[in-house]
Every structure is written in structure tokens, then in C-alpha cells.
Amino acid sequence: xxxxxxxxxxxxxxxxxxxxAKRLLISREEAEDATxxxxxxxxxxxxxxxxxxxxxxxxMTMTKNYCYDRLKSKQASNLTLVHTNYKEKETxxxxxxxxxDSVNLVHLLIENLPLQQKTIIQLRDIEQxxxxxxxxxxxxxxxxxxxxxxxxxxxxxxxxxxxxxxxxS
Amino acid sequence: xxxxxxxKLVEKYLKAETTLQDEKTLxxxxxxxxxxxxxxxxxxxxxxxxxxxxxxxxxxxxLESKKSKKSIVNWFSIAASILLLFSILIxxxxxxxxxxxxxxxxxxxxxxxxxxxxxxxxxxxxxLYVFQNTQINK
Numbered sequence: 206x207x208x209x210x211x212x213x214x215x216x217x218x219x220x221x222x223x224x225x226a227k228r229l230l231i232s233r234e235e236a237e238d239a240t241x242x243x244x245x246x247x248x249x250x251x252x253x254x255x256x257x258x259x260x261x262x263x264x265m266t267m268t269k270n271y272c273y274d275r276l277k278s279k280q281a282s283n284l285t286l287v288h289t290n291y292k293e294k295e296t297x298x299x300x301x302x303x304x305x306d307s308v309n310l311v312h313l314l315i316e317n318l319p320l321q322q323k324t325i326i327q328l329r330d331i332e333q334x335x336x337x338x339x340x341x342x343x344x345x346x347x348x349x350x351x352x353x354x355x356x357x358x359x360x361x362x363x364x365x366x367x368x369x370x371x372x373x374s
Numbered sequence: 375x376x377x378x379x380x381x382k383l384v385e386k387y388l389k390a391e392t393t394l395q396d397e398k399t400l401x402x403x404x405x406x407x408x409x410x411x412x413x414x415x416x417x418x419x420x421x422x423x424x425x426x427x428x429x430x431x432x433x434x435x436x437l438e439s440k441k442s443k444k445s446i447v448n449w450f451s452i453a454a455s456i457l458l459l460f461s462i463l464i465x466x467x468x469x470x471x472x473x474x475x476x477x478x479x480x481x482x483x484x485x486x487x488x489x490x491x492x493x494x495x496x497x498x499x500x501x502l503y504v505f506q507n508t509q510i511n512k
Contacts, residue, residue, distance in 0.1 A: 208437060216435075223431035240431055248437045311422035330423045333394055355390035362388065365415035 206251045215247060218261045221332050222268045228327045229272035231316065239275065243268055265334075266342045269324055276320070310368060314361045322357035329354055377410065384416055 206214075222243060227236035247254060247264060257263050315323060321343070328339050340347050383400055386392045392400070404413075404420040 211437070212435070219435065220430045224426065224429055227429070237431070237433055241433070241435065244435045245437065309422075311418055312426075330397070331426050333397070335394055351390040355388060358388050358390065361419060362415055365418055369415060 206255050211248060211251055214260055215244060215264065218264060219244065221261075222264055224331065225265065225268050225324070225327055226272055228315070228323060228331075229269070229320070230275060235275070239268070239271060243271055259338075262338050262341055265328070266344075269342060273320070310365070311361065314364050315357075318357055318360065322353055322360070325350060325354050326357045326361075330358075380413070384413065 219240065223236055223240045226239040226243075227233060230236050230239060243264070246267070247260075254260050254263060315326060318326065324343060325339060328334050328342060329336075334342070336347055336350060339345075339350055343350065345353070380400070380403055383392060383396050386396065387400060400416070401420045401424055404417045405424060409417040
């Protein structure tokens with residue numbers, strides 16, 4: 206497999222990898238580095254992956270594992286990944302305004318979910334993978350995936366209703 | 375799509391029983407319709423999902439090794455540390471030699487001083503002998 210073949214195969218899902226990395230690592234810069242690193246790794250193991258019929262699922266699994274590892278090592282060094290630790294390089298004004306928006310409230314709510322729920326809701330509700338694929342990516346049984354997903358969705362919904370009723374935002 | 379249907383779908387959605395097709399229906403519904411107040415939170419949710427999917431990885435992917443630069447730096451640091459170790463060793467030896475030379479000089483200076491003073495004493499004693507001899511001869 207040469208470089209252009211490889212790119213043809215992997216470029217279609219580069220955004221998905223990036224979005225999952227960003228969901229898990231929270232900071233944009235971290236996610237960009239992770240994406241870069243992951244594609245470099247994929248390229249290194251190009252001989253191996255050319256046999257796989259579903260490179261995308263493999264890449265997503267890799268992304269998940271890589272991000273979990275990163276998070277673990279961050280925790281080990283007592284560095285929690287929260288928004289305040291990072292300044293976004295360029296935060297245009299309209300994005301700051303949007304931050305107060307309810308749509309962005311959803312973003313924060315997802316951020317506060319447990320890691321596994323976060324991962325699955327990203328894979329299902331944003332990237333729209335079917336359950337079989339998600340099961341493979343997170344190495345969980347279908348029932349467990351559904352339960353986790355349902356829990357995540359309910360948590361977010363309840364939090365949204367609360368905000369809405371009290372009119373705090 | 376009628377409201378009753380949407381309500382049903384939303385129920386199923388919370389239990390994670392909807393298919394991808396159902397979820398697509400929900401997304402389009404909440405994007406395009408005026409949503410009744412009791413379903414408002416779903417509008418936030420689904421519109422967030424729709425918007426988030428537009429985010430892209432803007433940088434170009436580099437397949438050329440970034441690592442090689444890193445490993446060169448690594449090798450440099452290894453070479454530098456070996457060099458440093460060697461120079462410390464050599465410097466230490468030179469210092470020891472210097473120290474020994476200084477000590478030797480100090481000791482020999484001391485001995486010279488001692489012998490000089492002893493000679494002075496000898497001269498004095500020999501003059502004493504001369505004095506004694508002359509007294510006996512008298």
C-alpha cells in the first residue's frame with residue numbers, strides 16, 4: 206500500500222477520529238496531536254491493516270484506547286483535563302457567545318458524563334455507528350452498550366429539563 | 375411526522391431502542407419543525423448532535439515521521455551526556471595530578487628549609503670545637 210492508497214482509505218474517517226479524540230481529551234490541541242499520532246501509527250502498521258476489511262472500526266478502537274491511555278497518564282501526573290487548563294488558541298467572539306447557548310450546555314453535560322458513556326454517546330448519537338460496530342469498538346456486549354447509552358441519554362435529558370425549568374441559564 | 379409518533383420515538387430513544395433510521399427521523403424533525411415546549415430539551419440535544427458532526431480536522435495529516443526528529447534529539451542528548459562524563463573523568467584526573475604536584479612542592483620546600491637550618495647549626499657547633507681546641511692547647 207503506498208501513501209496515496211493509504212490516504213484514500215483513511216481520510217474519509219479522519220474527522221471522526223478527531224471528534225472522538227476531542228470528546229475524550231477535551232482540548233482541541235490535545236485532540237489534534239492525538240489524531241496526528243494515530244494516523245502516523247496507522248501508517249506504520251499499514252501492512253497489517255491492509256488485511257482488515259474494516260479499517261475504520263479498527264481506527265476508532267485505536268483512538269478510544271489511545272485516548273483512554275492518555276487520560277490515565279494525565280491522571281497519574283495529577284493533571285485533570287478540564288476546560289480551564291487550556292486556552293483555546295483562537296476563540297472567536299461568536300463562539301464565546303454561543304457558549305451561553307443551550308446547545309453548548311449539551312456539550313458541557315456530555316463532558317461531565319463518565320468516560321464510557323461519553324464514548325458511546327459520541328459513537329452513536331454523533332457518528333451514528335450501528336450497534337454491532339460500537340460493540341466491537343468498545344469491546345462490550347450489545348446489552349451493556351444499550352444500557353450505557355440509555356443511561357447517558359437520560360442523564361443529559363434530565364439535566365436539560367432542570368436547567369430549562371429553573372431558567373438558570 | 376405527527377407529534378404522537380415523535381413522542382413514541384423519543385421514548386424509545388431514551389431506552390436506546392431506536393434504530394439509526396429512527397434517530398435520523400428525530401434529527402430532521404427537531405431541526406425543521408417548531409417543537410412543542412415539552413419536547414424542547416430534545417431539540418437542544420439533537421441539534422447539538424447535528425452541529426457537532428460538522429466539526430472537522432483542519433490540519434493535514436503528516437505521514438513523514440515526526441519522531442525521527444525526536445530520536446535525533448535523543449541521540450544528541452546521549453552523546454552529550456557521554457561527552458560530559460568523559461570530560462569530568464579527565465578533569466578529575468588532571469586535578470588529582472595537579473594536587474599531587476602541589477603537595478610534592480610543599481614537602482620539598484619544607485625539607486629544604488629544614489636542611490638549611492640544620493646547616494646553620496652545624497657551622498655554629500664546628501666553631502665551638504675550634505674554641506675548645508685552642509683552650510686545651512693553651
